[in-house]
Amino acid sequence: MMQLRNTSTGYGNVAIAFHWTMAALMIGMFAVGKYMSGLDPTAPDTFAIYQWHKSFGFVVLALAALRLLWRAVNPSPALPASMPTYQRIASHLGHAGLYFVLFALPISGWLMVSASPWGIPTVLFNVIPVPHLPVPEVLGTNAEAEEFLKEVHELLGFVLLALFVAHVAAALKHHFINRDTVMKRIVSTAPARVDTVQET
Numbered sequence: 326m327m328q329l330r331n332t333s334t335g336y337g338n339v340a341i342a343f344h345w346t347m348a349a350l351m352i353g354m355f356a357v358g359k360y361m362s363g364l365d366p367t368a369p370d371t372f373a374i375y376q377w378h379k380s381f382g383f384v385v386l387a388l389a390a391l392r393l394l395w396r397a398v399n400p401s402p403a404l405p406a407s408m409p410t411y412q413r414i415a416s417h418l419g420h421a422g423l424y425f426v427l428f429a430l431p432i433s434g435w436l437m438v439s440a441s442p443w444g445i446p447t448v449l450f451n452v453i454p455v456p457h458l459p460v461p462e463v464l465g466t467n468a469e470a471e472e473f474l475k476e477v478h479e480l481l482g483f484v485l486l487a488l489f490v491a492h493v494a495a496a497l498k499h500h501f502i503n504r505d506t507v508m509k510r511i512v513s514t515a516p517a518r519v520d521t522v523q524e525t
């Protein structure tokens with residue numbers, strides 16, 4: 326039987342699939358974002374690359390919402406009992422921060438393209454049209470708002486990078502230094518099943 330749901334000792338297949346699909350998407354989005362913002366805007370492929378970045382950004386936004394819902398109706402695996410309080414707090418803040426950027430990056434991107442004086446339509450994968458968001462008036466003219474939101478989007482990219490580095494460092498520390506199941510349980514459902522065995 327597939328272990329779909331989380332238990333108090335580990336993640337189920339759904340949470341694991343969300344984690345790695347979104348990790349791959351975010352790493353790809355970051356790289357493409359940095360790459361494309363240095364391109365000549367009039368070069369033949371630039372427009373298409375921007376459209377891909379936007380399309381996959383909306384995939385991230387949709388997955389982020391579904392993932393948070395799934396998380397709300399599942400137990401969260403408990404941290405190892407030996408973990409000191411400051412590490413528990415850091416872990417929760419780090420994960421909250423990662424969830425924050427999973428929403429804030431696509432939303433700031435969406436606002437940015439909505440503010441643009443060019444008014445370029447967003448059509449996901451050339452199929453699904455996405456309306457422009459209303460841009461708060463306090464952000465000034467369209468050009469000013471676009472410039473500001475571009476800065477916000479770039480800054481959020483740095484926040485993602487910083488959280489990601491700390492996140493991977495923490496995962497490696499758990500695996501190689503503490504030798505606990507924190508890393509194993511985002512890769513395999515075996516730690517989640519331990520719980521079922523104990524409960525029955």
Ligand code: HEM
Pocket residue numbers: 344347348349351352396401402420423424427489492493496507508509510511
């Ligand atoms: C590529 C290297 C990565 C590794 C090795 C890794 C490792 C892990 C591990 C071990 C956990 C489980 C923590 C626990 O059991 O308490 C976890 C959870 C999490 N990871 Fe990653 N991760 C990676 C990439 C990412 C990326 C790129 C993101 C998002 C941008 C991300 C977002 C999250 C979130 C939000 C959680 C918390 C899940 C929850 O409990 O709801 N991870 N990760």
Ligand code: HEM
Pocket residue numbers: 351354355356357358359361362375378379381382383385386430431432433434435437438447475478479482485
């Ligand atoms: C979902 C996660 C997303 C990530 C991780 C991400 C990441 C990035 C990064 C790192 C950059 C380069 C910033 C710089 O150094 O100047 C960038 C640029 C950009 N992103 Fe995103 N992005 C995401 C979603 C979106 C979405 C949904 C849209 C629009 C609907 C969008 C629109 C743009 C645009 C237009 C640029 C180019 C800005 C410029 O011309 O300098 N992004 N993105």
